[in-house]
Every structure is written in structure tokens, then in C-alpha cells.
Amino acid sequence: MSEAIAAFNSGQVDLAVSHCKNILQRSPDNPAAHQLLAVICLDRGEITASRQHIQRSLQARPEHIPSLLIAGRVARADGDLVVAVDYFERAATLAPAEPEPAYLTGVTHLEQGNLVAATSVLGRLVQLFPQHAPAWSSLGAALRQAGKEEAARVALEKTLALDPQQVDAWFNLGLVRQDSGDLPGAAAAFLTALQHRPGYAEAAVNLGIVLQENGDLDEAMNAYRRAYRLRADTFGRIVNALTSGSSGRLWLDLGELRRLLVT
Numbered sequence: 001m002s003e004a005i006a007a008f009n010s011g012q013v014d015l016a017v018s019h020c021k022n023i024l025q026r027s028p029d030n031p032a033a034h035q036l037l038a039v040i041c042l043d044r045g046e047i048t049a050s051r052q053h054i055q056r057s058l059q060a061r062p063e064h065i066p067s068l069l070i071a072g073r074v075a076r077a078d079g080d081l082v083v084a085v086d087y088f089e090r091a092a093t094l095a096p097a098e099p100e101p102a103y104l105t106g107v108t109h110l111e112q113g114n115l116v117a118a119t120s121v122l123g124r125l126v127q128l129f130p131q132h133a134p135a136w137s138s139l140g141a142a143l144r145q146a147g148k149e150e151a152a153r154v155a156l157e158k159t160l161a162l163d164p165q166q167v168d169a170w171f172n173l174g175l176v177r178q179d180s181g182d183l184p185g186a187a188a189a190f191l192t193a194l195q196h197r198p199g200y201a202e203a204a205v206n207l208g209i210v211l212q213e214n215g216d217l218d219e220a221m222n223a224y225r226r227a228y229r230l231r232a233d234t235f236g237r238i239v240n241a242l243t244s245g246s247s248g249r250l251w252l253d254l255g256e257l258r259r260l261l262v263t
Contacts, residue, residue: 001032013040031060031067038070042077050074065091065101072104081112099129106135110142118142126155133163141172152176167197174206183214194226201231209241221260228261235261 004019017040020033027033034057041050054071061067072087085108092101106121122139126132140155153176159169174189190207193200208223224242227234239257 001030001036004033004036008036008040013043016040029056029060031057031064035064035067035070038067038074042070042074047074047078051078063090063094065095065098068094069101069104072108076108076111081108084108085112099125099132099135103132103135103138106142107138110138110145113145115142115146119146131162133159133166133169136162137166137169137172140169140176144172144176149176149179153180165196167193167200170196171200171203171206174203174210178206178210183210186210187214199230201227201234204230205234205237205241208238212241225261225263228258 001019001023004016004023007013007019008016016036020037020040023030023033034053038050038053038057041047041053051071051074054067054074057067058064058071068087068091072084072091075081075084075087085105088101088105088108092098092105095101102121102125106118106125109115109118109121119139119142122135122142125135126139129135136155136159140152140159143149143152143155153173156169156173156176159166160173170189170193174186174193177183177186177189187207187210190203190210193203194207197203204223204227208220208227211217211223212220224234224238228238235258238261242257
């Protein structure tokens with residue numbers, strides 16, 4: 001097993017799989033081998049196989065915290081967020097002094113749209129671990145979605161004071177500033193998000209929207225071009241922004257607009 005882990009850690013994933021399979025031939029219920037195979041299958045997008053392996057691992061070690069977290073991640077990757085929360089909460093109960101289980105519980109609540117639970121879990125977490133930047137970022141996102149813009153701004157600014165490279169915090173801060181009418185501040189936040197994550201299409205669209213609202217249509221079109229080149233499915237939002245904004249343009253020929261966005 002130590003050889004399998006060493007192979008995995010050194011990037012020799014196929015060798016790690018081979019070692020695990022050899023172990024399971026001799027000991028079919030070995031929980032550590034099933035756990036590592038679950039991680040490998042999850043990384044490869046083989047969700048069904050990953051779920052099977054982590055269930056076999058948990059049968060032998062039902063209160064093994066790393067395995068519970070892996071099971072939660074597998075369920076989350078499979079879109080089964082209710083089950084994912086259950087695994088993460090079990091791990092959090094077993095390890096109250098560890099931030100990761102509570103963080104994953106809060107994030108999954110947020111993905112479910114359960115804002116009350118998300119803000120409750122993440123709020124407690126940042127009180128216990130005030131240096132946990134991702135928790136502050138997710139708390140800020142939950143508060144923004146709940147319409148608590150000032151509290152969201154405080155949480156997001158706290159995030160970025162701890163870790164200026166938290167890209168989603170920059171994006172959400174941009175949304176908070178946009179909603180409050182701070183268009184230059186919103187543009188700066190979206191631009192910073194793009195500097196840290198050049199492929200962030202949503203940030204490019206929102207950058208275009210705030211630049212357009214601020215009357216800078218030429219720079220807005222540049223941002224829209226960037227968004228469209230990153231992801232063609234942003235076209236609908238771009239059209240809506242251009243045709244509904246007070247400083248937009250009326251496009252009778254959407255084909256012409258598409259051509260303009262790729263030039």
C-alpha cells in the first residue's frame with residue numbers, strides 16, 4: 001500500500017492502480033486500496049467506479065473521516081448534493097476541530113441554494129477559523145445571494161485581505177459593487193478576477209455590462225468579445241445586455257453581431 005501511495009503522489013497513477021489491484025486480489029476488502037482507487041477514479045471522472053470503491057472502503061471503516069470526505073465529493077460530483085451534505089456533516093461531527101468538513105458542508109448547502117444553512121455553517125466556521133479565506137469567500141457569496149449586500153461586502157473584503165488570489169471573491173465583490181451602483185469598482189473587481197483566471201467567461205460578460213452601463217461601449221465590446229471567444233454560450237447574455245441597456249445598441253442582424261464578436 002505504501003508503494004501505491006508513493007506512486008500516486010509521484011504522478012505514476014497507472015502504477016498506483018496496478019498496486020491497488022494486486023492488493024485487492026489478495027485482500028478484496030482492503031479499505032485503503034479501495035479508498036485510493038476511489039480518489040483515482042474520481043480524478044478521472046469515473047464516478048460510478050469511484051462510488052463503488054469508496055462504499056467498499058466505508059464498509060470496513062464507517063467513521064473514517066478522509067473516506068467520508070471522499071464519499072461526499074463523489075456524491076457532489078454526481079450531482080447528489082443531499083447525500084454529499086450527509087457525508088460531510090458526518091465527517092464534521094466526527095472532527096469538530098477540523099475546518100474542511102464544515103467548509104464542504106457549507107459550500108454544498110450553497111450549491112443547493114440553501115442559503116440559511118450555508119450562512120449558518122460558514123458563519124460559525126469563520127468564527128472558529130478566522131484565517132480561512134475560502135470560507136469567507138463562500139460566506140460572502142451566500143450573503144450576496146441572500147440580499148445582504150453590506151455583510152457580503154465585508155466578508156468578501158475580508159477574504160481578499162487574507163488571500164488576494166481568491167478569484168470567486170473578486171467576482172462576487174464585483175457583483176456587490178455593481179448592485180450598489182459602484183460601476184468603476186465593479187469593473188476593477190471583474191478585471192482582477194480575469195487577471196487571476198483568464199478563462200473566466202462570466203467575469204468578462206459582467207465586465208462588459210458594467211463598462212456599458214458606465215458609458216464606455218467600445219471597451220464593453222472588447223469585454224464581450226473576450227467572453228464570446230471564451231464561451232459561445234455567453235451570446236444570449238451579451239445580446240440581452242446590448243439591447244436592453246440604456247447605452248446599448250439595437251442589433252437587427254444577430255449574425256452581424258456574432259461576426260463582430262469574433263473579429
